[in-house]
Amino acid sequence: MENIQHLIQENEKGKRLDAVLAGLEHNWSRNQVQQWIKEGNVTVNGSTTKPNYKSVTGDEILIEIPDPEPLDVESEEMDLDVYYEDADVLVVNKPKGMVVHPAPGHLTGTLVNGLMAHCKDLSGINGVLRPGIVHRIDKDTSGLLMVAKNDSAHEKLVQQLVDKSVTRKYMAVVHGIIPHDDGTIDAPIGRDKKDRQSMTVVDGGKQAITHFKVIERFKEFTLVECELETGRTHQIRVHMKYIGYPLAGDPKYGPRKTPNLNGQALHAGVLGFVHPSTEKYVEFTAPAPESFDHFVENLRVAVDNNQDTD
Template structure:
């Protein structure tokens, strides 16, 4: 794999160099862009610069992305359901309990380890720690995820997400019934001011919008269909708790439930454009076996 070169012309004065690049369609995280700047892989008008340097209108910014280094992550044979796959991407139905990528408490046995075994060529695509990953699901959330298999697919799919051109739908069982039964929650989400491992609706948080409608109503619970307009950490869980209807089984933002052993949240609907052909792709998946029985119990009390 060869070095990928990108050139960008600055249109507006005043942005930091790392902020400017983060706003371009590179498919790279801001932290990786900062590392590339420090490593001298970014030139402004032919000269190296610092991440904090300000760019000016007319500047030519050149970004060189070297071939990925061999990953220290180990391929592991972990069963994952493949819904769709071609040479550019793979769509999987992630089981609950499987973390997307290594982190504190789970150095391996993650979706990334499984993907490296299934698709060895994704090594280094989009970053060493999260190869191929363009969006995430919480460890205990199940459902559909798309994964890039090439650098170009990673750039295109990341851009679709950033520009909110993808559809991500979820099914959630919540306590009570929201009023109105169809609506939109528009409340900023950020780090909890005291409990730093949690998120919360906070003044000054990042914009966050979740649309919902009641799909099925029970005596003390409701099954909701929800769609994300933004993709903040724990967004659905935080928003539903914020309006007084936490997810059933959510021990972080609500409480445990005899109905399920984890929070009842499943990514059932995913739609986007193919990163190469532009063809619309759409996928749906039913509730997994650890969630579906809860609805049977509620329908037949």
């Protein structure tokens, strides 16, 4: 069981306890928090309370997170696109449409299932459902991920993410024509109060910084490279929507009329980090999938032919 402490700040005064805890950086759902409170796993100044308790500045909150129930996650033979592997780390190019790790009700066909068959020595820091997983990309985002094969490597790679020293560059196609050649989006991201399954730019959210530069402009779209300084959930998708240029094909954050691409046009093409054992910087590049390149080529053809693209 993991214990997490939180001290109520002035800006949280008067807010419901479940809302405060759901808004923390751990990305807990409000339903999950309410369940913990009702089960007595959350105390305020040493006493149990109710989800609607109105927080007071200085309240000492203790959250006892129950150990997850063990789930039977089986290894599955897969043709993984492994870019690099040694005794400490593995770099894999995840295809679009593949979930990174199992979740209740979705225990097969994930990258973790394939990794468990590929190698037996994965770090155990993230538990049975996410062995070796240091960071994630969305199901319908393709691209490079680093995987830790032991706990020491895992801790060092995570620290690099905390220090913002990992290179993570994405190719994306967005709606609209971005007039400036580059820019930085510095806007905090948190859960959307109207839709707990979505993220949005919100006051009091976690710091999120995305750098972007224009690669190519088309008639109604722009090809951009986005580089993450932080790694919040759905960060690029949320940030590009925030500045008025949502990702093409994005079913959650895109406009109602967007190309049918079976998900957002987003590819994690460049990944660089300091190797946890050699302490030397390594960098890997994976080309975008054919479907991504085909969409971009159609946009070029439309420009050449001065035609609309759907």
